Amino acid sequence: MILQIKVGGLEIKKMTGVKNLKNLWMPFSANKAFKANPRLMNKSEGLFYKKVDGTPVLDGTSGLWCCNAGHNHPKIVKAIHRQAEKLDYAPFFQMGHPMGFKAAKKLLDFIPSNDFQYVFFTNSGSESVDTALKIALGYQQHRGKRGKKILVGRERAYHGVGFGGISVGGLPLNKRHFSLLQNVDHIISTHNLEKNAFSRGLPSWGKNLADDLLRIIEKYGADQIAAFITEPLAGSTGVLIPPKGYLERIREICTEHDILLIFDEVITGFGRLGTPFAVQYFDVTPDIIVCAKGLTSGTVPMGAVIIKKEIYDAYQKEDPKTIDFFHGYTYSAHPLASAALIATLEVYSDEGLFNNVSELSSYWEEALHSLKGIDHVIDIRNLGLVGGIEMSSENGKVGKRGYDVFEKMFHDENILIRVTGDIIALSPPLIADKKHIDRIIDSLRRIIPLC
């Protein structure tokens, strides 16, 4: 259903559920185009949203990679509701409430290594990234490595929208117009269609790209570099899958040169690859883990930074009454978010949702790669329950084809997908089954050649 904004107020209300769409400046959106042809949903359950007119929409992206347990899971909803009735808010600066501590312990149970013993709560992935970068810089100072002030990221990385995150991130449009952090550099991206197009799972070419970190080390000296941050698998920038052996090599280099390794697991955390974190999937352990999204299955905003004991210990002062880290958010470990976290992690375990991903992933891979050969498709990538379909751009108009596919999938096929430029990113909730996969793929097979 296409709505032109010119129709009268009453008509708009009937079709969108609100009187006008003017006052909200929507994030990362083409505001004008949206308001002329809105896509609004006002209910959700399991794998489906409902449009305002009641039409179900299959969620092919877990919202924004976050509703891993499916929508409105009754156990999570109940836990939030109960907590809201009991304690709405308590400060966490020099104070606290039991749920925050329980939530930290519950989260650490998902990490196999006993080295990780501390959790710092935030409200989002962006805040978690900026917190992790600060923790890394402070750690180097506290242990006397005063020269270690440089942060290294990777081209085509997405680490949220804080000033730290955009600086270490590798997306020029997200940085344009803003002052960035000093002392930041980037290694090259792993994305290479010429070598790796249509790879299934981890591409076999490209492990040596990790050695680009040696170039940066050579440039500044290891004694100047505090940390390297990377997404184990880059989701938001178009599903960029690390080559075999790449993360292992990155780990080796960081260890050898005494550089902290930060994994940004905002997308890969909580089952997207069939394991609690990418840490377990790749068997590569960083020094700091950043997460958010699936932490509460998207129900209440929350992010977390998971920290090794030696890093936390470096912050501890002789005087126990001195504040050890001058950083925090009013809503760090918010009671509702803490309750949602505990219930969500229980749902993941009790319902074996990560196993579902492992069991489905080969069907998912086959289904995705069955799109090879259709018009415009120049690459297909997959890992766990993540899929990327890269399309050629239409006459140099980068993003037009992606946008058209996205719109048609929503309006004509009632399926929510996500696009980055001309790359389609898929990441359905972990409760998906074969029939949902078939429906997404069949629709894409119809729609892509039309765009």
Ligand SMILES: Cc1ncc(COP(=O)(O)O)c(C=O)c1O
């Ligand atoms: C890898 C990664 N880091 C950070 C973020 C930012 O998270 P948020 O939007 O919650 O701030 C995202 C969001 O997609 C992400 O994919």
